[in-house]
Amino acid sequence: MKKILPLLLSLSLLLLGACSLQPPEWAKPDKKTNLEDIKLGLSVSTLNNPFFVSMKNGVEAEAKAQGMEVVVVDAQNDAAKQINDVQDLIQQGVDALLINPTDSSAISTAVQSANSLGIPVVTLDRSAEEGEVATLVSSDNEKGGEMAGKFVVEKLGEGAKVAELEGVPGASATRERGSGFHNIADEKLDVVAKQTANFDRTEGLNTMENLLQGNPGIEAVFAHNDEMALGAFQAIQSSGKDVLVVGFDGNEDAINSIKDGKLSATVAQQPEKIGSLAVQAAKDVLQGNDVKDTIPVPLKLVTKDSVSDSEE
Numbered sequence: 401m402k403k404i405l406p407l408l409l410s411l412s413l414l415l416l417g418a419c420s421l422q423p424p425e426w427a428k429p430d431k432k433t434n435l436e437d438i439k440l441g442l443s444v445s446t447l448n449n450p451f452f453v454s455m456k457n458g459v460e461a462e463a464k465a466q467g468m469e470v471v472v473v474d475a476q477n478d479a480a481k482q483i484n485d486v487q488d489l490i491q492q493g494v495d496a497l498l499i500n501p502t503d504s505s506a507i508s509t510a511v512q513s514a515n516s517l518g519i520p521v522v523t524l525d526r527s528a529e530e531g532e533v534a535t536l537v538s539s540d541n542e543k544g545g546e547m548a549g550k551f552v553v554e555k556l557g558e559g560a561k562v563a564e565l566e567g568v569p570g571a572s573a574t575r576e577r578g579s580g581f582h583n584i585a586d587e588k589l590d591v592v593a594k595q596t597a598n599f600d601r602t603e604g605l606n607t608m609e610n611l612l613q614g615n616p617g618i619e620a621v622f623a624h625n626d627e628m629a630l631g632a633f634q635a636i637q638s639s640g641k642d643v644l645v646v647g648f649d650g651n652e653d654a655i656n657s658i659k660d661g662k663l664s665a666t667v668a669q670q671p672e673k674i675g676s677l678a679v680q681a682a683k684d685v686l687q688g689n690d691v692k693d694t695i696p697v698p699l700k701l702v703t704k705d706s707v708s709d710s711e712e
Contacts, residue, residue, distance in 0.1 A: 438496070439469045440682055441489030443482055445502040445526070445571075447474040449599065449627055450651040451671050452500060455524060458675025459498060466683060477568065477598070479506035486510035490519060496682040500524040503570040520685045524678050525671075527572040534685045537678045537695045541573050544667040544699050545580025545622075548646045551665050551701060552620045553588045555644055560619045563611050564594035565604055565632060567624035577624045577648060585622075592618060597628045604631025612639050620644040626654035626666055633662055650702055658704055665703045673697050 442459050444452050456472060463470045471492060475482035479502045489497060490513065497514050501507040504527055511531030514521050520534045527536050552562060562585060567574035574596075585591050592615045597603040604623060612618060612635060621636075621643060623629035629647030636643045647654050650668025657663040674697050681691050700706075 435683065436467045438683070438686060439471065439492070439494050440496050440498060440679065441486070441492070441494035442470055442472045442498045443475060443485050443489065443500065444472065445475050445482070445500050445568075446477045446599075448476070449625075450653065451625065451627075451649045451669070452525075454651070454671035455500065455675040458672030459679055460675075461672070462676035462679040466679065468679070468683070475502050477502055477600075479503040479570075482507060483510045487513065490514060490517065494519065496520045496522065496686055498522050498524060498678050498682060499528070501526045501528055501571065502568065504572040505529045505570055520682065522678050522681050522685070524674055525573060525669075529572075535681045535691045535693060535695055537674050537681060537697065539669045539674070539697050539699050541576035542580035542583070544648055544669075545577040546583050547580075547667050547699065547701050548577075548622045548648065548665070549581045549584025549589065551646060551703075552622065552644065553584065555664070556619055558588045559590055561590045561592045561615070561617050562620040562622060563608075563615065563618050564591060565607060565621060565623040565628045566594055566596040567599045567628075569596055571599075574624055581622055589620075597623070597631070599625045599627055601627040601631040604628030605635045606631075608632035608635035609639075612636070612641065618643055620646070622646050623648065625649050626651045626663075629663055629666065630654060630657060633657065637662075650700070655702060655707065658702060659707050661704060665701055668700045668702045670697050 444456055447453055460470055473485040482502050507528050508530035511521050511528045515532045523533050523536045525538050593611050595607050597607040621632050623632055626647035626649040629645050633645050644664045646664055647666040650666050654663055654666045677695050684691050
């Protein structure tokens, strides 16, 4: 019995060490002062959206300027695939992770895996609900939703009947843009319908067709991104109705649509800047410099008038 007790104590200490939140020294990535030795992993929610393609381009351009390597993976809007992608990036020995979550809750497990190995995580455009994130580089999505609501009130007056096309359920951008919009709409507009179209143009078209049939009096639509807004406009155009459409992102197709008098407005972000600032944040973290919990990127409401003014 006397021999067994020390053995049990040793095993208990070993298990306690394994449960510690701090990664063992052997698991921590080497500190690299030479930027050319740094490898970043970028996990994007989907590259089937021009906004995220621009964000990826911003990451790659800044990393190239800094002399760092980037490995990019596309989650294809699949939360389970994104978790596996991040695990693969970890296996490839990345020094830091840049993650644009498909689902802010689901990605938490992958963030925590990186935490356990001492690999810093920077999130882009959308947050992670759990796990330690060095910083979130994002526009103020709630403020952007408010901007959209105020624009509708300005154009149509209080009490206008509006529909809302929501983004991917579980994405922080969906919650925040919707929350901001409702800060205005719940007091000054009549939201007659809202439904998810998963940030997708085709789904935006199909969903809008259904909403128009069920709510023929719709006067305006706020879509949580430009892809859904562009799809919604196609459905509206086919119906022959006159409905004001506001998107979010400021992608090239949306800006051109506004110039042509189709979409009414978009809350424009700066995806390339989000990407470049994320790379700079990752570099700062790896070099031991302090970074803010959130790094904001300004928004701008783009309308036909503002586009015309910028071209003069």
